[in-house]
Amino acid sequence: MSGKLRVLPLGGLGEIGKNMTVIEYAGKIVVVDTGLRFPAPDQLGIDLVLPDFAYLRERAADIEAIVLTHGHEDHVGALPYVLREIEDWPPIYGGPLTIAMVRSKLDEHKLKDVPLEAVHPGEEIDAGPFTIEPIKLAHSIPDMFAYAITCELGTTLVTGDYKFDQTPVDRIPADVARLAELGRDGVLLLFGDSTNADRPGWSISESAVGPQLEQTFARCRGRIVVTCFASNIHRVQQVVDAAATLGRKVVLVGRSMRKNANIGRQLGHIAVPDGILVEPKRIEDFPDEKLVIVSTGSQGEPLSALRRMAGSEHPHVDLRKGDTVIFSATPIPGNERAVNETVDRLFRLGAEVITAKDAPIHASGHGYAEELKLMLNLVKPRYVMPAHGDHRRIRLHMALAEAVGIAPEALFAGENGLPLEIDAKGARFGKPERAGLIFVDGVNVGDIENVALRDRRMLSADGIFIVVATVSEQDGSSVSEPEIIFRGVPAPGDDSVVRDLRDEVEASLDRAAKDDVREIDALQSRLHDDLAAFVYRRLKRRPMVLPVVVEV
Ligand SMILES: [Zn+2]
Ligand SMILES: [Zn+2]
Numbered sequence: 001m002s003g004k005l006r007v008l009p010l011g012g013l014g015e016i017g018k019n020m021t022v023i024e025y026a027g028k029i030v031v032v033d034t035g036l037r038f039p040a041p042d043q044l045g046i047d048l049v050l051p052d053f054a055y056l057r058e059r060a061a062d063i064e065a066i067v068l069t070h071g072h073e074d075h076v077g078a079l080p081y082v083l084r085e086i087e088d089w090p091p092i093y094g095g096p097l098t099i100a101m102v103r104s105k106l107d108e109h110k111l112k113d114v115p116l117e118a119v120h121p122g123e124e125i126d127a128g129p130f131t132i133e134p135i136k137l138a139h140s141i142p143d144m145f146a147y148a149i150t151c152e153l154g155t156t157l158v159t160g161d162y163k164f165d166q167t168p169v170d171r172i173p174a175d176v177a178r179l180a181e182l183g184r185d186g187v188l189l190l191f192g193d194s195t196n197a198d199r200p201g202w203s204i205s206e207s208a209v210g211p212q213l214e215q216t217f218a219r220c221r222g223r224i225v226v227t228c229f230a231s232n233i234h235r236v237q238q239v240v241d242a243a244a245t246l247g248r249k250v251v252l253v254g255r256s257m258r259k260n261a262n263i264g265r266q267l268g269h270i271a272v273p274d275g276i277l278v279e280p281k282r283i284e285d286f287p288d289e290k291l292v293i294v295s296t297g298s299q300g301e302p303l304s305a306l307r308r309m310a311g312s313e314h315p316h317v318d319l320r321k322g323d324t325v326i327f328s329a330t331p332i333p334g335n336e337r338a339v340n341e342t343v344d345r346l347f348r349l350g351a352e353v354i355t356a357k358d359a360p361i362h363a364s365g366h367g368y369a370e371e372l373k374l375m376l377n378l379v380k381p382r383y384v385m386p387a388h389g390d391h392r393r394i395r396l397h398m399a400l401a402e403a404v405g406i407a408p409e410a411l412f413a414g415e416n417g418l419p420l421e422i423d424a425k426g427a428r429f430g431k432p433e434r435a436g437l438i439f440v441d442g443v444n445v446g447d448i449e450n451v452a453l454r455d456r457r458m459l460s461a462d463g464i465f466i467v468v469a470t471v472s473e474q475d476g477s478s479v480s481e482p483e484i485i486f487r488g489v490p491a492p493g494d495d496s497v498v499r500d501l502r503d504e505v506e507a508s509l510d511r512a513a514k515d516d517v518r519e520i521d522a523l524q525s526r527l528h529d530d531l532a533a534f535v536y537r538r539l540k541r542r543p544m545v546l547p548v549v550v551e552v
Contacts, residue, residue: 006421157189254304
């Protein structure tokens with residue numbers, strides 16, 4: 001066994017989101033997950049953030065398979081963008097729900113005939129030098145699979161997102177027996193979820209949420225709006241069950257809520273009693289105390305149904321005093337502000353708001369510290385590379401591994417772009433590969449130097465100066481006083497700045513004329529540099545400077 005196994009995370013380490021990992025052996029590649037991240041508030045006007053997958057583009061011919069752990073956006077959201085950039089699509093595997101959700105997403109992106117294949121736990125996938133086995137784990141979406149990816153050197157277990165729920169809503173708990181078997185046979189590397197490494201103890205079971213929802217519903221007099229992740233199909237099931245028990249009808253609002261509920265029903269993940277579902281447009285036909293509305297928008301997403309309700313802009317749901325809005329989800333880090341804003345608008349409309357802080361109406365889909373220890377003890381990995389977490393959680397995951405007796409030399413705190421290389425002699429980090437971010441702005445995909453983003457950031461922070469200079473066609477001299485327009489420039493101060501800027505324009509044009517610079521483009525670029533330097537000297541700011549040179 002002279003080969004070398006490489007495990008290269010392209011996303012998901014040092015952050016929570018955009019998970020993508022390349023597993024490489026004998027020149028062949030298996031990709032686990034192709035996720036995205038939603039933009040941070042300072043990434044203005046950007047719709048999505050993808051991992052930089054240049055590495056995959058270059059190695060496209062070597063990709064034997066893409067395997068998807070589950071249907072969350074941070075694991076599948078970048079797939080359309082990856083497929084657009086590689087020819088000869090490799091087969092793509094995932095659980096039945098994952099594949100159904102991905103198919104619907106690819107349809108929206110007009111990507112047809114993608115080789116998608118639903119797999120089930122226990123089945124084996126052949127992928128070049130690898131065999132891949134899906135293993136059932138529990139998470140906040142059905143059909144969540146870890147993958148045991150085996151080559152000559154041994155088995156890498158990529159956990160995906162998981163918890164050890166003893167009483168999952170679908171009664172299919174994590175396959176602990178299979179994990180233990182893998183551990184007995186020997187696992188080379190555990191590449192495991194670190195999301196809740198900072199929470200001590202055990203996560204609560206998803207099944208514990210149902211009775212809490214029911215108790216909370218029972219105290220409500222008017223209409224109830226429950227918001228949760230549309231993909232949390234078991235949560236939606238529990239809302240439906242609680243509504244049924246209390247004799248309330250259920251209304252599903254929000255495009256993704258309706259879509260996922262449909263897919264979930266087709267695949268048998270959600271059972272809805274006959275006659276309980278009501279179309280959104282018929283809401284006003286039912287008394288307030290007979291309705292539960294299940295809505296998207298638990299993260300304060302700008303275009304979501306709940307956000308529209310909060311702004312009194314929803315076509316069917318007009319929130320008012322007496323209504324109760326229940327957040328059966330917690331904000332993902334970064335979404336707190338949008339959620340708080342939504343909550344406050346709801347209060348303004350007179351609604352009551354109950355969040356997971358007020359009642360135990362949410363269960364995390366990620367295992368807590370004791371569950372991560374259980375995973376470590378079950379699979380007894382030779383090496384551990386914590387995944388899916390910021391640097392702090394990765395370190396905490398390593399501490400948990402040490403606590404269960406794994407030697408510190410066997411623990412690797414990875415980073416995006418840093419490959420872990422394992423051969424017969426041992427494991428070590430290799431040379432870094434390209435990794436980073438790609439921004440998606442509407443339908444365009446660009447890299448981090450994306451001009452539009454830079455422009456927006458400059459405009460939002462420091463404003464803009466527009467300078468219109470009129471020059472003579474003959475000798476390039478300034479023929480009339482330059483016009484200066486500014487917007488959003490913090491404290492441009494008194495008129496003297498504008499006056500001095502005019503002088504600077506004239507001076508710059510004079511210098512250009514002396515140097516015989518006549519091309520409009522060249523003039524504008526010189527003006528830009530001179531004025532930007534001047535403005536920075538005067539204001540200690542870098543507003544956008546937009547010179548326009550007109551020849552007469
Ligand atoms: Zn997930
Ligand atoms: Zn995730």
